[in-house]
Amino acid sequence: MARRLRIGIDTGGTFTDVVAIDEDTGELFTTKTPSTPADPAEGFADAARKVLRLAGADASALTAVSHGTTVATNQLLEDRLDDLGFITTEGFEFLLEIARQSVPDGYGNSYFWVKPPRIVPVHRVRTVGGRLDHTGAELRPFDEESAAAAARWFRDRGIRAIGVCFLHSYANPAHELRMREVLAREHPEAVVSLSCEVLREYREYERSVTTLVDAAVKPTMSRYLARLSGLLPAPLRVMKSNGGVLSAEEVVHQPITTVLSGPAAGALGAAYVAAAEGRRSVVTLDGGGTSTDVAVVLDGEPTLTTEGAVGRHPVKIPMIDIVTVGAGGGSIAWISPEGTLKVGPRSAGADPGPLCYGRGGTEPTVTDAHAALGRIPPHLLGGEIPLDVAAARAGVEALGAELGLSGDRAAAGVLEISAWNQANAIRRITVERGLDVRDFPLVAFGGSGPLLACRLLDLLGLPAAVIPADPGSLSAFGLLTVDVKNDYVRTHVARDAEVDLSALGAVYAELEGRAADALEREGFPPERQRFARSADLRYHGQAFEVRVAAPDGPVDDAFRAEVVRRFHDAHEALYGYCYRGDPGRHPVEWVNLRVSGIGPITRPRLRERPPGDGNPERARTGVRDVYFEGWARTPVYRRDRLARDDVLHGPAVIEEFGSTVPLHPGYQARVDAHGNLVITKEETP
Known part of the structure; x- marks a missing residue:
């Protein structure tokens, strides 16, 4: 019988990972290829x-393709936003210049901080007459003449990507819709993003920047997805930052939703694998060639935020809460002007790559340090990419000479700094969110993720590290576990004591209707559609909100009371206090109403493995010199030969196609029922 395959392809900075699942047998196939930064579509193919x-x-076996992409992210990180214009309300042309008063790292560390250039310089901002109030009522009519003048101004200068954000358009989109009509008439080549469609939520600065980011990446994403859609004869779905996927045809209308596409897939894949073994709350660490992405999973779901940023651009869309640091395998080790050793954030990437790749790299990297210390084999991808270990050693020895250290000490120092960079990222996503990092096992994956797992257990006091099977391809596997998902939001500010329940119900009904229409376009009939409500609430006078889940069913007094109760509980959990019994002095205020429309997909089943004979030595392939506290002859094992309940004791090196696990002295690794390696510190007598 011919196969029916569904595949997930995750494009990273260094490698492109791919996983295929046979929809009839559940058999999985995993592999990876070098990424092609100059043309990501080539690596995809x-x-x-x-x-x-x-x-x-062959390609006729494909039933669907899910894709995690960094195209939009890279464009933002590299600030390739040249052809961009902004249209806003008359009198608010300096909205982007004023921005927010927040300063990175606090004022104490930022005496000389200067605001970065605006996403759109002020000379590319045009204003249009007309004004709405915060309820959406029209104070001044839309000025068609100034709108046409603005459209012609951009047309005459060849500016084709345009973001439109009028004051209070979250409450009434009429003026923005009129502006689109004018642009279509006067400047038909323009690619337009409206804030009422990108982010129908108050706070003008964040809404404006989010809309402009959407407009900036729309042409690039449209070209990229059009090319991908022609490569494979199967429906293409793209991973979104919110933990869902959407068809390529829909994503081109909301490309901003893909800005954390790849890292989101990894966090979801890690959550899925961990939950299969009963670990519902974990820290995930996705170590790639360019960076490391860290997230938290609580009760089986990665935590979400709308207070994210990509590079210097605040992006207020629902996204998995991810902290990214430049601590990947390709991160470059260098010496600062003060004479101290630094690692990252610059990366050698896939081309030219680390010194040991032999492709023209000139600076030592984290991968070179691992190679020089024997912690990775002298090849990658099962021998497809041979490594020049001598070049790696020469590079770290030259680095050490500048520091007055031996090559071994310099390489060990590079890895220690990289481990601390990752540990600090984990602290940011846990301790700074009010979580005790010691309560969370670590799920480490990606090509470089497992390499420092033992050291992270030591630095953070984590209870265990879980290394999934095929960790280098877990992000691609995660793409096969993801539901179709779209998010809708509406600002609706009202004090709880005065809230109009019929108005709340009407907003939720409208948002659910929009979500249902989108799911139907994606091929989900009504009986397969699910909706998840939530709401943002705050105490009156606060500047920011707390999001809580809202129950299904009628929007009545019981619904209102339950949402408010959840808000008090969440506020107390986050900040250590709440005003549950004091509604007079500290009234609760409703701010934003949200609905997620979800189309469930069939997830792959993780197979349990039969137990082995209790002798892991069957997996031993030899020994080599490896540096931990010093050099030692260290046994090397092939992971695919290990069986359920096998236990290995460090020092050891466990190798597989896409990744390597150096097991430090004093640690042990046990193979669980699903083939994960569970690393724990050994009991000291």
Whole structure:
């Protein structure tokens, strides 16, 4: 019988990972190829062809393709936002210049901080007459003449990507819709993003920047997805930052939703694997070639935020709460002007890559340090990429000479700094969110994620580290576990004591209607559609809100009371106090209402493995010199030969196609029922 394959392809900075699942048998096929930064579509096609060969099938076997992409993210990080204009309400042309008064790292560390350049310089801002109040009522009519003049101004200067954000358009989109009509007439080549469609939520600065980011990446994403759609004869879905996927046809209308596409897939894949073994709350660490992405999973779900940023641009869309640091395998080790050793955030990437790749790299990297210390094999991807270990050693020895250290000490120092960079990222996502990091096992994956797992257990006091099977491809596997998901929001400010329940119900009904329409376009009939409500609340006088889940069913007094109760509980958990019994002095205020429309997909089943014979030595392939506290002859094991309940004791090195686990002295690794390696510190007598 011909295979039916669903595949997930995750494009990273260094490698493109791919996983295919046979929809009839559940068999998984995983592999990876080097990324092609100059043309990511080429790496996408290479990965698809490679996994099809592995499965013994051709493109006609494909039923669907899910994709995690960094195209939008990279454009923002590299500030390639040249062809961009902004239209806003008359009198508010300096909205982007004023921005917010927040300063990175606090005023104490930022005496000389200067505001970065605005996403759109003030000379590319045009204003249009007309004004709404905060309820959406029209104070002054839309000025068609100034709107046409603005459209012609951009047309005459060849500015084609335009964001439109009028004051209070979250309450009434009429003026923005009129502006789009004018642009279509006067400047038909323009690519337009309206804030009422991108983010129908108050706070003009964040809404404006979010809309402009959407407009900036829309042309690039449209071209990229159009090319991908022509490469494979199967429906293409793209991973979104909120933990869902959406068809390529829909994503081109909301490309900003893909800005954390790849890291989101990894966090979801890690959550899925951990939950199968009963670990519902974990820290996930996705170590790639360019960076490391860290997230928290609580009760089976990665935590979400709308207070994110990509590079210097605040992006107020629902996204998995991820902290990213420049601590990947390709992160470059360098010496600061003060004479101290630094690691990252600059990366050698896939091209030219680390010194040991032999492709023209000139600076030592984290991967070079691992190679020089014997912690990774002298090849990657099962021998597909041979490594020049001598070049790696020469690079770290030259670095050490500048510091007055031996090559071994310099390489160990590079890895220690990289481990601390990752540990600090984990602290930011846990301790700074009010969580005790010692309560969370670590799920480490990605090509470089497991390399420092033992050291992270030591630095943070984590109870265990879980290394999934095929950790280098877990982000691609995560793409196969993700539901179709779209988010809708509406600002509706009202004090709880005076809230109009019928108005709340009407807003939720409208948002659910929009979500249902989108799911139907994605092929989900009404009986397969699910909706998740939530609400942002605060105490009157506070500047920011707390989001809580809202129950299904009628929007009545019981609904209102339950949401408010959840808000008090969440506020107390976050900040250590609440005003539950004092509604007179500290009234609760409703701010934003939200609905997520969800189309469930069929997830792959993780197979349990049979127990082995109790002798892990069957997996031993040899020994080599590895540096931990010093050099020692260290046994090397092939992971695919390990069986359930096998236990290995450090020092040891466990190798597989896409990743390597150096097991430090004093640690042990046990293979669980699903083939994960569970690393714990050994009991000291």
